[in-house]
Amino acid sequence: MSGAARPAPAAKPGHALSPASLLRRFGPLLGLLILCGALGGASDRFLTADNLLNVCRQSAVNALVSLGQLAVIITAGIDLSVGSILGFCCVMVALLMHAGVPPPISMAAALAIGAALGAINGILLTKLHLPHPFIPTLGMMNVARGLALVISGGFPVSELPRSFRFWGAGSIGWIPAPVIVVMLFCGAFYVFLSRTTIGRDIYAIGGNPQAARLSGVPVDARLVLVYAVSGFTAAAGAIVLAGRMNSGFPLAGVGSELDSIAAVVIGGASFLGGVGTVSGTLVGALIMGVLRNGLNLLNVSAAWQTVVIGVVIVAAVWVDIVRQRAAERGGG
């Protein structure tokens, strides 16, 4: 065994440090830094500690939702329901606290509800053999949004307990509480996706579901788990958002499914599945947040911001494709 187990000496570090793979790894980060530099040059209010902390706080909800979306996209799926689940959980947690349920229990309940709604997505996908995750999550997107409006009567549920608002608006020292929540989630997701056998299963399912099944991966169970996780992170986003706004409002998270998908693909994940990282997704969410904040500071109207973000999404993915082709040519 000792003779046979000799690794090829030069190959491994060479592979990891080639310019193409460095670019692949740090490309989104490089984009973020360039963006920050450019905005700092354009507005002297951008590169201040207060503003940057503000960007992080504003990006937190999208970052949380995007982590769940990342797990889904790695399996070559898509979750359109995260925005509506966020809205439903946002109302739910506020209503529970108004009914006198202590904040910690209300939050746990909201997280459980989010995970359960996500699990229903996964069960519909795997047990009814719906052709594509687009369908069950599109259905859930409508159902959850409708329910959010029903239980709230269409009105925001405002004035929440102080201890709850901490999770959205509070700080520990100078660090905003939502940022700490995001860091904890990122750490947990990193370990989950790259250090556990379940994480490896998730990548394998995205790479080739057929081969994964024939290698003993319980594909259906893993998919249900992944969609449940996505619902769970949407609920976490709901708690942070409700805390920050001091209100559970039924239209919370409209469009955040698309923001999360954008963050994930800007972060280098592939819709074809099998590819994607936590760090890339975090950077993707920050790029979205920095763009919105910077354009605000430059007095660009919300309408034009939307146009810019659309262009950035397409450009980021295009750059990624070009990079991949270059890497294949170099390596192939």
Add this chain to the structure above:
Amino acid sequence: MDHSTPLLEARNISKSFGGIRVLDAVTFDVRAGEVHALVGENGAGKSTLMNVVSGVVRPDAGELLWDNHPVRLDGPRDARALGISFVHQELALVPQLSVAENVFLGRHPTARGLVSFREMHARTEQAMGELGHRIDSRRPVAELSLAERQIVEIVRAVAFESRLIIMDEATAPLADRDAEALFRAIRLLRARGVALIFISHRLREIFEISDRVTVLRDGKHVLTQPASRVTHEELVRAMIGTELKERLGSAVAGSAQSEEVLRIQGSLSLTVHRGEIVGLAGLAGAGRTRLLEWLFGAARPHGKNTGEAAREVLVSGRRLTLHRPVEAIRNGLALVPDDRKTKGLILGASVLNNIALASGRTRFFIRRSQEERAAQHWIGALRIKTAGLSQPVIHLSGGTQQKVVLAKWLLAGARVFLLDEPTRGIDVGAKAEIYDMIRTLAGGGAAVLMASSELEELMGVADRIVVMHRGRIAGELARAEATEEKIMHLATGGAD
């Protein structure tokens, strides 16, 4: 038509990709009314040469002559305009469309700006008739067998009066009898003066169908000879550069021991002993893949056939009902599927992640260093040529990929190996290595059930050959008594 001057001539073609010379001054020609076989191991440069001829790749140096005139191909369109058709290894058909629509894909005949379906079907049926085949031109391609789809590809070439047809591994997915139908079509085309370039790993076919044969090795031209003046041995030696005789078949497989490892009871009954290699022969559609995947818990039983026929499965004497692959794996079974790209590997994932995929499933956290050590062990033991554990398997050759699949199961501790076409699309040198490994597995006490469409391969490797016909066992032959005639007799439904 003058049959002695070449229709197409490639002179001193060179091509490099990223500094690696794939073709080195290769000269090659093909005449009208000739089947010219092109052979060589994977990576020998066959595909690149054919891509040059069909305009997909531009050569760095050298020239192409068509009817003795120099031509310049700036794309596949130019090649098609000359009358060159490429029948690809991966079939380029749209399953949802009808046969005729596929034949005329991208070139639909029109009348007043609208597609003329009547003309399309008429011309398809006519071309089909010329090849001696009857496939309803209105059927969707999805309903056709692989063999029929190959015919559709060829009909496509015929319908456009191609003068040169290139067939890249056209017979690879076909059982011997289906290949025969393809050969009939090839012979008809040849008689009509069409030039054919035929690429195949099955040397026996090359002797059967081709007039001349050219061998490439490492991007260089090695020999061109009339097929009648070269032997099987000479071809193999030309392809791999060394004598390989003793590896290809003379070794006696580990003598079977008495302990039963796998047993299927019922009207479909089958046993495999410890250390034994049992071959599974049969025509396409006989149910071999179905049987293996069903044994592995990956497929529903074959309608009424296998399901009722095989009521019980015993592994090492224990009765099992396997509903999912994970249960089969837990009981020491391993499946090397017929198509490693779609069923065997996560192509985009690394060598390490592919090898480790079936192991350690009971743990929550991955034990990375332990896993890497184990993977390195099997990479060394199976001589897997890879740049490192993190290399994606998509860049590996077919033979190396198949070894990765085997390594996955060895790491998972499998004792019963279900091999489905283990050497499909693998070059001669790597095939010999895979045979060695199968024998080593059996020698080490594993039980091997191996399905193959190549009879030579089964007779060379298996201790016993079980022949299937329409989802049932048609008969069984010991290694000593097995001949191609006997196997085919059983496989085609002849009595024992």
